[in-house]
Amino acid sequence: MAIIKNNVIMRGASGKHADQVVLRQRNGKTVICKMPCEYPPKTAKQLANQERFKRANNFAKAAVKDPERKAYYKSIAKPHQTAFNAAFQDAYNKPEVSVTVKDETVTIKAEGKHRIEKVMVGNVRAIQKSNHWEAPLKEKSYIIMVYDVAGNIVRRSIE
Secondary structure (H helix, E strand, C coil), X not given: CEECCCCCCCCCCEEEECCCEEEEEECCEEEEEECCCCCCCCCHHHHHHHHHHHHHHHHHHHHHHCHHXXXXXXXXXXXXXXXXXXXXXXXXXXXXXXXXXXXCEEEEEEECXXXXXXXXXXXEECEECCCCEEEEXXXXXXXXXXXXXXXXXXXXXXX
16 A cells, blocks of 8 residues: 655655555655565575674674673774674684694694684693694594684694
8 A cells, every 4th residue: 555645646655556566765766666575484594694794793793892802803804894893703604724733743824814813623632832733643433623712713623
């Protein structure tokens, strides 16, 4: 049903007309559009991505409220990028992790600018060196868990 406001013919009209068109107000102008369609229900993957986006957005909001974290994210931000954008990217994307095994020692490196909070190799917590993490290799197969500051967890199985 069309609603007429301030004008006898079309100005200010909004609503559905004859199940074919919709009259809408956009920037103070009356716009005639075709009827919107019903969207199918979201898939599990879409819902997971939506949740990931919400989590990253909440992290970025909290990060820019803390002056220390805001300064860090501003320092790693690209040109024309805000601290919020850098914090959002940090939370939305998981860190890329490379694992090398040499002489009964596991070395874990995170690529990019992700700050790693802790690394677990099986049940052993890895020790942070200058730009990587190291842990002794006690078993032949193990699971590496890398936790970053934004709450992302990267899991690697090595056999």
